[in-house]
Amino acid sequence: MKYDISEYTTKRGSKGLIISVADAPVVSMDFEFRAGYRYGVDFDHKIQVAHVLEHMMCRVNDKYRDPIKKELAVTKNGASSNAGTGSYYIGYDAYCADFEWRRIMELMRYEICQPYFTEQSFKAEMSTVRSELTNYLSQPWRMLSPKVAQTLGDKQKTYPEHIESLDNISLKDIKEHYRLTHRAENMHFIVAGDFTDSLDRLYAELEKFDLPTGGEWRELPCDVLHAAKPTVIKRKDVPAISFTFCMEQNRELTDEECEAMSALEHILSGTMSSRIYGQARDKGLLYSCTVGCSSGKYNTEWYLDGRANAEQLPAFFDLAVRELDKVKRGDITEQELADAKSYAMGRYRMGIQTAGQLARYLSGRWLYDGLIKNYNDEPDKINGVTREQMVELVRQFFDADIWTIGLYGATDNKMANQLQAKLKQLF
Secondary structure, three states: OEOOOEEEEEOOOOEEEEEEEEOOOEEEEEEEOOOOOHHHHOOOOOOOHHHHHHHHHHOOOOOOOOHHHHHHHHHHHOOOOEEEEEEOOOOOOOOOOEHHHHHHHHHHHHHHEEOOOEEEEEHHHHHHHEEEEEEHOOOOOHHHHHHHHHHHHHOOOOOOOOOOOOOOOOOOHHHHHHHHHOOHEEEEEEEEEOOOOOOOHHHHHHHOOOOOOOOOOOOOOOOOOOOOOOEEEEOOOOEEEEEEEEEEEEOOOOOHHHHHHHHHHHHHOOOOOOOHHHOOOOOOOEEEEEEEEEEOOEEEEEEEEEEEHHHHHHHHHHHHHHHHHHHHOOOOOHHHHHHHHHHHOOOOOOOOOOOOHHHHHHHHHHHHOOOOOOOHHHHHHHHOOOHHHHHHHHHHHHHHHHHHEEHHEEEEHHHHHHHHHHHHOOO
């Protein structure tokens, strides 16, 4: 896919990426604010302020005070819009046909710049958010992941804590969070589509986002992580035990190191022929598991997640420890590396087929450190991975000695301690 990228800063200080894809029939637009959970004034007691704000912004605005009419306006020609809240960001996005991008951007401007905060809307969305969060209480990973992160030193809240915080939130808190965070300088945007002959019109539409100034693109918070005891969430009515084994480093990986870890993930769990997942399936130890790596500005996590019956867990962890130890000792063949590269190259060729996919690829890195990645550089990164690089990275994780395990289901501390003892051999 051929494309051109330019950066644009509005007169009010909002910054954005404009991705022009010739002949693209759709337009993707995303408006991001560093306004998520971590930026709340009272994080410990009112963590859900950002989430409730996002719901209220999507429901109505000063131009469309009826939520049904607002929805009909967006979907008139098949377009869609959505929003989401995470630890760091509140994001508002839309996807539409090329012939109506100006109309849809106008609707997004109403949503972002002209909120309509009423007690009626507040009560409705508080109830909706409570329902959403309550649904998560029956999802193993939603329950386990935040708890494990807490033990490692990551400043997160569990979903029961999220629900508890709702009782502390008032409409005044919502208005104040909007006032503090929805400033022009704290908005970054990514727009992708065919703007070959319409860049000036796009600039004009972006200049209409008349958010107040006086803010800033906020710094990302930094957590220093440490090793932790096992986390066990006991559910006698859940026979399949969800597990996570995660290791951390208090640093960010380079792009080249991330590519090396991606190759290793494939070798360990990418397909039915992989070392951990493939062998586990062949032995009937579990249905699925995943080895993954996630690197942020201050921390990098390498993890093994999955789900298995209690009677199979010890054998699976024996297998995982054996294979991880082999990698640590440098036992990776050139054929395994070649196969991983071949797989990655195919995924690269299939990876970007729409303007929206391209925008998602570029936005993740650009949003947190301003780097504009070049998709055409990916083959060189893939081909540059070496066995020595993978082994060195694995050894760094084990040398850091920042790790823990978590279990959710019909299990107990005895099982967690048994599995922890198996894993400890690696450190």
